[in-house]
Amino acid sequence: MRIVFLVALLGGAVFYSYVAFIDLSFFNQRGRPGAGFFPRIVGVAMVVLVLWAMVDALRDRRAAATNGFHDGLGDTGSGWQDAAKLVLLALTYAVLLRIFGGFVSTIIYLGLALSVLNPGRHLQNALVAVIMPIVVYLLFDRLLNASMPPALIDLPF
Amino acid sequence: MDIFSDLFMGLSIAITPINLVYLLIGAMVGMIVGVIPGFGPSAGLAILLPVTFGMDPIGAIMMLAAIYYGAMYGGTITSILINTPGESATVASTFDGFPLAKKGRAGPALVMQAVASFVGGTVGVILITILAPMFSQVSRSFGPPEYFLLACMGLLTLIVMIGSSWKLGVISALIGLALGTVGVDLETGQGRYTFGSAELIGGIYFIPIAIGLFGLGELFYAFWSGLHNTGSGSIVQYSKEQRFWPTAQDFISTKWTMVRGSVLGFVVGVIPGAGATIASLMAYSTERSLSKHPERFGKGEMAGLVAPETANNAASSGAMIPLLTLGIPGSASTAVLLAAFMLWGLRPGPLFMSQNPELAWGLIASMYLGNMVLLAISIFAIPLFVQIIKVPYRILGPAVVVICALGTFSVHASFIETYLMFAAGIVGFFMRRFGFSPAALVLALVLGPLAEEALRQTMTISRGSFAIFVQRPASLWIIGITIALLVFLPILGRIGSRAANTEKAGG
Numbered sequence: 001m002r003i004v005f006l007v008a009l010l011g012g013a014v015f016y017s018y019v020a021f022i023d024l025s026f027f028n029q030r031g032r033p034g035a036g037f038f039p040r041i042v043g044v045a046m047v048v049l050v051l052w053a054m055v056d057a058l059r060d061r062r063a064a065a066t067n068g069f070h071d072g073l074g075d076t077g078s079g080w081q082d083a084a085k086l087v088l089l090a091l092t093y094a095v096l097l098r099i100f101g102g103f104v105s106t107i108i109y110l111g112l113a114l115s116v117l118n119p120g121r122h123l124q125n126a127l128v129a130v131i132m133p134i135v136v137y138l139l140f141d142r143l144l145n146a147s148m149p150p151a152l153i154d155l156p157f
Numbered sequence: 158m159d160i161f162s163d164l165f166m167g168l169s170i171a172i173t174p175i176n177l178v179y180l181l182i183g184a185m186v187g188m189i190v191g192v193i194p195g196f197g198p199s200a201g202l203a204i205l206l207p208v209t210f211g212m213d214p215i216g217a218i219m220m221l222a223a224i225y226y227g228a229m230y231g232g233t234i235t236s237i238l239i240n241t242p243g244e245s246a247t248v249a250s251t252f253d254g255f256p257l258a259k260k261g262r263a264g265p266a267l268v269m270q271a272v273a274s275f276v277g278g279t280v281g282v283i284l285i286t287i288l289a290p291m292f293s294q295v296s297r298s299f300g301p302p303e304y305f306l307l308a309c310m311g312l313l314t315l316i317v318m319i320g321s322s323w324k325l326g327v328i329s330a331l332i333g334l335a336l337g338t339v340g341v342d343l344e345t346g347q348g349r350y351t352f353g354s355a356e357l358i359g360g361i362y363f364i365p366i367a368i369g370l371f372g373l374g375e376l377f378y379a380f381w382s383g384l385h386n387t388g389s390g391s392i393v394q395y396s397k398e399q400r401f402w403p404t405a406q407d408f409i410s411t412k413w414t415m416v417r418g419s420v421l422g423f424v425v426g427v428i429p430g431a432g433a434t435i436a437s438l439m440a441y442s443t444e445r446s447l448s449k450h451p452e453r454f455g456k457g458e459m460a461g462l463v464a465p466e467t468a469n470n471a472a473s474s475g476a477m478i479p480l481l482t483l484g485i486p487g488s489a490s491t492a493v494l495l496a497a498f499m500l501w502g503l504r505p506g507p508l509f510m511s512q513n514p515e516l517a518w519g520l521i522a523s524m525y526l527g528n529m530v531l532l533a534i535s536i537f538a539i540p541l542f543v544q545i546i547k548v549p550y551r552i553l554g555p556a557v558v559v560i561c562a563l564g565t566f567s568v569h570a571s572f573i574e575t576y577l578m579f580a581a582g583i584v585g586f587f588m589r590r591f592g593f594s595p596a597a598l599v600l601a602l603v604l605g606p607l608a609e610e611a612l613r614q615t616m617t618i619s620r621g622s623f624a625i626f627v628q629r630p631a632s633l634w635i636i637g638i639t640i641a642l643l644v645f646l647p648i649l650g651r652i653g654s655r656a657a658n659t660e661k662a663g664g
Binding site for chain 1: 207208210342347349376549551559567583586587590609
């Protein structure tokens, strides 16, 4: 997984450097540091260091494979599963926010998330799923006068 | 005398009913943030920053600062009662805090940690009151080369303290610097990495990234590491009636511990990158080496709890010095505080205290009051925090996602920023998982534009020569201090780690 993350980072670093060298000039017309001055330094440094970190990671992986070493707390499978569940639920919430707006999507999301993460406690989950959005609405919309996400579709509330 | 008149002016600003309410809310929230394992002050500050937008700047800054130092108080309650530090700066408090609780002295331990935190915090604020104007005076001679070097110092010292790998720390900082370059270049007017998007013209906003990395990222990591399955563990019972209060002997035997912890903590706190965790571990280690009974440490010695507690609170005060006088945050939490200042159009730095005396001294004065409020809350609201510890993470998790999302949206009513926050959360999780440093990324994102501007100004002044950095006495001093810190900080870190490892091995 670490290698995959580093490869993604390397891709980002290479693209960042490419834009810095192609689109942005190192010096401006008056011979002073231009818009590309800093990005080029940052981009090149990032590419070099990510490559270096990849070499380290490959070496570590080879050593771990030889020693049968397990590299983390949650690497037992269930750790990744639980984190993935929460990430997926969070992404679902991001989509719901756009469609149903802040209040309704929070009720739906909390109901869904709690039924997955806290199964069997229906009353507790229902109470949290209803009370929390009301508290958040009162805090953000009424007390702080901050805007809640509006719904894409017309809702009666 | 000037200091006293400034401080009284600050007190007159801080002591208004509404500001006191903000202070109380900040102190309570800070303690709650500290009590929740897996969430540090930086996460609490980032998540709650949007909530302060509708507020008056002085009240808002007072509240955010109270969240920052209040987290240090709260983190120890879990260290004592369930042997789980609420945040990294209270790790050392578990060494003797939990054994004290197991010996039936949970009440005295909780009260003494509150008193020690109060002493550390208050000594720290007294030292800020005396030293901040002096630092401000010295830094007035600084120009672009010095500012660039200071930004480098802040980033480098944080990176060498990361521990796992300096390479990953530097990469994290470089990602932050890269994100900081997005938007229109103010000097040339050229768009950088905007790809024609109107949303990116103003650059990548700091708040969604900080909330995503510290709020969601930490939450995903907590779920990955199984924190939601562990529950609150077994909470050591304590009685409010029987043997709740410490004895006179507890106070007498730890009076010099408090003095040493406060001074040491403050000094370490002033150093960018060192922070409260190192301060508390060092104070613990120092106290044990000075003790006539080092064998009692780790088995429920009151000095072993008091030393790290005074140090971590003094360190959190000390960290305000470089922030207020140089505009350089030394940690992720102070980076979020700096961002908060900037949101209100304020730029901490050498001229900050002379140009914004009401705000600067109002904040300092509020820290005296805040420590008093926290002392009272720490002692009398313990049952409330015990109830909060009992809230399972699997309920807390989805609630945190809601607050992060709605908080981010409330800043600019932008769905793009909200989605950016979710993306930063996922990236933050992988960064935590693979040993990168979200703190270095955030610090670089805040310092990056300042560093770039200072570097380009420096290059313009020197006509492209880097020799300017060694030609100016102030620059030379900063380079010297940075080199010294880069040599000594890992040593300090190793001393702290050794103290932690010794305690782990011992029990």
